[in-house]
Amino acid sequence: xxxxxxxxxxxxxxxxxxGIGSVFRHxxxxxxxxxxxxxxxxxxxxxxxxxxxxxxxxxxxEWAAVVGLEIHAQIASNSKLFSGSQVDFAAPPNSLVSFFDxxxxxxxxxxxxxxxxxxxxxxxxxxxxxxxxxxxxxxHYFYADLPAGYQITQQRLPxxxxxxxxxxxxxxxxxxxMVTKTAGVKQIQLExxxxxxxxxxxxxxxxxxxxxxxxxxxxVVLEPDxxxxxEAAAAIRELQLILQALGTSQANxxxxxxxxxxxxxxxxxxxxxxxxxxxxxxxxxRFLAKAIDYEIQRQINELENGGKILNETRSFDYKLGCTVxxxxxxxxxxxxxxxxxxxxxxxxxxxxxxxxxxxxxxVINIDQLREQLPELPRxxxxxxxxxxxxxxEHSFALxxxxxxxxxxxxxxxxxxxxxxxxxxxxxxxxxxxxxxxNLAVSESPVTPSALAELLDLLDRKAISSSxxxxxxxxxxxxxxxxxxxxVAEKKLELMQDAEALxxxxxxxxxxHPQVVTDVKKGNPRAINKxxxxxxxxxxxxxxxxxxxxxxxxxxxx
Amino acid sequence: MWTRALWLGLRASAGGRRGFPSKxxxxxxRRVTAELIEHLERLALVDFGSQExxxxxxxxxxxxxxxxxxxxxxxxxxxxxxxxxxxxLRSDNVVEGNCAEELLQNSHRVVEEYFVAxxxxxxxxxxxxxxxxxxxxx
Numbered sequence: 001x002x003x004x005x006x007x008x009x010x011x012x013x014x015x016x017x018x019g020i021g022s023v024f025r026h027x028x029x030x031x032x033x034x035x036x037x038x039x040x041x042x043x044x045x046x047x048x049x050x051x052x053x054x055x056x057x058x059x060x061x062e063w064a065a066v067v068g069l070e071i072h073a074q075i076a077s078n079s080k081l082f083s084g085s086q087v088d089f090a091a092p093p094n095s096l097v098s099f100f101d102x103x104x105x106x107x108x109x110x111x112x113x114x115x116x117x118x119x120x121x122x123x124x125x126x127x128x129x130x131x132x133x134x135x136x137x138x139x140h141y142f143y144a145d146l147p148a149g150y151q152i153t154q155q156r157l158p159x160x161x162x163x164x165x166x167x168x169x170x171x172x173x174x175x176x177x178m179v180t181k182t183a184g185v186k187q188i189q190l191e192x193x194x195x196x197x198x199x200x201x202x203x204x205x206x207x208x209x210x211x212x213x214x215x216x217x218x219x220v221v222l223e224p225d226x227x228x229x230x231e232a233a234a235a236i237r238e239l240q241l242i243l244q245a246l247g248t249s250q251a252n253x254x255x256x257x258x259x260x261x262x263x264x265x266x267x268x269x270x271x272x273x274x275x276x277x278x279x280x281x282x283x284x285x286r287f288l289a290k291a292i293d294y295e296i297q298r299q300i301n302e303l304e305n306g307g308k309i310l311n312e313t314r315s316f317d318y319k320l321g322c323t324v325x326x327x328x329x330x331x332x333x334x335x336x337x338x339x340x341x342x343x344x345x346x347x348x349x350x351x352x353x354x355x356x357x358x359x360x361x362x363v364i365n366i367d368q369l370r371e372q373l374p375e376l377p378r379x380x381x382x383x384x385x386x387x388x389x390x391x392x393e394h395s396f397a398l399x400x401x402x403x404x405x406x407x408x409x410x411x412x413x414x415x416x417x418x419x420x421x422x423x424x425x426x427x428x429x430x431x432x433x434x435x436x437x438n439l440a441v442s443e444s445p446v447t448p449s450a451l452a453e454l455l456d457l458l459d460r461k462a463i464s465s466s467x468x469x470x471x472x473x474x475x476x477x478x479x480x481x482x483x484x485x486x487v488a489e490k491k492l493e494l495m496q497d498a499e500a501l502x503x504x505x506x507x508x509x510x511x512h513p514q515v516v517t518d519v520k521k522g523n524p525r526a527i528n529k530x531x532x533x534x535x536x537x538x539x540x541x542x543x544x545x546x547x548x549x550x551x552x553x554x555x556x557x
Numbered sequence: 558m559w560t561r562a563l564w565l566g567l568r569a570s571a572g573g574r575r576g577f578p579s580k581x582x583x584x585x586x587r588r589v590t591a592e593l594i595e596h597l598e599r600l601a602l603v604d605f606g607s608q609e610x611x612x613x614x615x616x617x618x619x620x621x622x623x624x625x626x627x628x629x630x631x632x633x634x635x636x637x638x639x640x641x642x643x644x645x646l647r648s649d650n651v652v653e654g655n656c657a658e659e660l661l662q663n664s665h666r667v668v669e670e671y672f673v674a675x676x677x678x679x680x681x682x683x684x685x686x687x688x689x690x691x692x693x694x695x
Contacts (some may be wrong), residue, residue, distance in 0.1 A: 077649050078649045078650060078651050079652070079653075083653055084650060084652035085653045092657070093657070093670040093671050094657040094660060094661065094671065094672070095655055095670070097656070097660055098653035098656075099653075102660050104663075110645060111647060112646075113646040113648055113649060115649075116646065135636060198671070205673050206673065207672070207673060208673070208674050209670075339637050341639075342639075343639070344637060344639040344641075344643065344644045345640055345644065346644050347644065362643065362645070364646070
């Protein structure tokens with residue numbers, strides 16, 4: 001259900017791919033490091049130096065890739081776009097189907113107000129112009145899971161146009177710098193989802209479930225302003241966060257609530273854009289970047305070997321890690337667009353144009369929706385950076401995991417520890433434990449208050465940071481215990497008794513005269529050895545900086 | 558439904574845009590060529606089946622062609638006959654569904670609660686004749 005025409009005339013900076021067609025033939029599959037590196041083309045060369053060196057290079061031509069995306073996001077609503085049947089993802093087959101969804105004669109579409117509001121909110125969040133008047137059209141397909149034989153969409157005049165999506169990608173050697181980029185939003189249109197076909201190849205039959213038929217979709221068309229898989233994946237991730245913040249879509253790719261098609265072409269910089277292919281149904285964030293980078297390489301390779309790019313639809317085979325042509329039954333599809341005869345134009349109002357004396361339930365006020373817009377992820381991140389002096393990439397990481405930001409904020413509220421310390425503990429230790437056990441933030445055995453208490457102990461130097469790690473591990477394992485209890489049980493508190501520490505240091509110096517001589521000779525590493533010995537003697541319960549002070553004082557006296 | 562969709566498709570084709578031949582006989586009624594039928598059958602996955610169905614199609618075209626007799630010079634085309642009406646907005650409540658059993662009775666074959674799609678290239682043509690559903694917005 002894609003909009004057939006994307007404009008391919010966007011100038012601007014593109015990543016430049018070096019001519020490395022030979023890499024592809026050897027590499028079999030996706031070039032390595034494709035999803036993790038910022039400067040894709042260059043790193044591919046760098047990571048496969050042997051292969052490129054062995055093969056004669058096919059000319060030194062540079063290639064630029066152009067990527068545009070079409071995203072289908074299922075609208076989070078109780079009922080479908082044009083009927084009152086329920087929207088749900090795990091229901092018995094065909095239980096969420098009305099007579100209209102099954103396209104029985106005599107049924108008519110009745111537009112769901114919630115879906116219109118979701119489209120307007122999404123349009124506003126993406127800085128779109130909201131059309132005060134938009135139109136519905138029929139787009140004809142003949143698939144068994146589309147019982148009407150057409151999909152109601154907005155082809156001629158969509159609800160929102162001319163917006164932009166601001167996203168960031170990591171660059172630099174260690175992926176530590178964030179660069180902000182913008183992709184134009186060509187349009188957002190309301191349309192119906194189709195049903196689902198289940199192919200039973202064993203008995204060669206197709207089973208049809210219409211539960212999804214008629215669910216409201218937002219089709220977001222991004223201008224071809226991206227130039228590699230990583231940029232596309234970052235743009236999609238940002239859109240996902242925006243939709244989730246707005247609540248207009250749950251945007252879960254694994255559940256098919258967010259589906260992406262990519263239009264891809266390559267050309268030599270300064271020359272007209274190349275023929276594009278469309279890669280369909282990229283339903284996982286992981287494979288999105290892979291599929292796009294694979295397709296870019298495939299096209300470069302094809303052209304360098306004197307081949308031609310066909311304007312075709314391809315799909316990504318995630319097992320083989322490559323794109324393959326889709327069996328296109330009809331060659332060129334004829335959608336036979338026509339105005340939807342059963343739906344008058346959709347009119348939207350703003351505070352200035354609001355008609356008087358009409359039922360407020362029948363009127364949608366754009367200005368009112370704008371006022372109700374929640375804080376967008378970009379703003380949340382900016383605030384984090386400002387408020388806590390956080391690095392931008394840390395603010396991204398906090399928003400990247402569902403519930404992580406809330407967890408962080410709850411810890412901050414309850415602890416006296418520095419925000420920097422909290423950020424580091426939440427992003428390194430806490431998130432690391434979650435990832436290791438594949439848990440969501442909500443499933444964490446450690447509560448924000450427990451972590452806050454632990455960080456307090458650390459902050460007032462009651463425990464060392466290595467002891468704090470131990471306490472955290474214990475917190476993770478034994479639910480219900482407080483950090484203070486664990487510290488007491490395991491005797492992890494730092495030695496507060498200065499006299500005892502003095503004593504331990506003195507006896508250590510006496511026991512190791514050789515090391516003391518080394519220190520006095522000026523060996524800078526010798527003091528570290530002494531610190532280590534004292535720490536061991538305190539069972540790790542003394543702060544190394546304090547030990548160092550005491551030792552230095554005793555040595556110089 | 559099928560017939561209506563076909564008719565609309567045909568109107569576009571017969572209008573000469575795609576240049577399929579459809580011969581007009583002296584009375585002004587159009588003959589539908591085998592080539593055009595084939596194209597429509599492929600688009601619509603519908604089997605016209607009989608000469609009778611083709612004849613009915615030809616009659617429908619002849620009926621629609623009478624529209625050409627109306628002089629529309631200087632009349633601004635409409636988007637829809639409902640274009641000056643308000644689009645009714647429904648509140649987002651679940652009020653339908655849970656009727657799988659009834660719906661599945663329409664299906665030729667059923668497996669569990671699924672419809673089974675016909676494996677054949679063509680579906681049977683339903684003999685509805687150009688009916689127009691009443692509109693809620695009228």
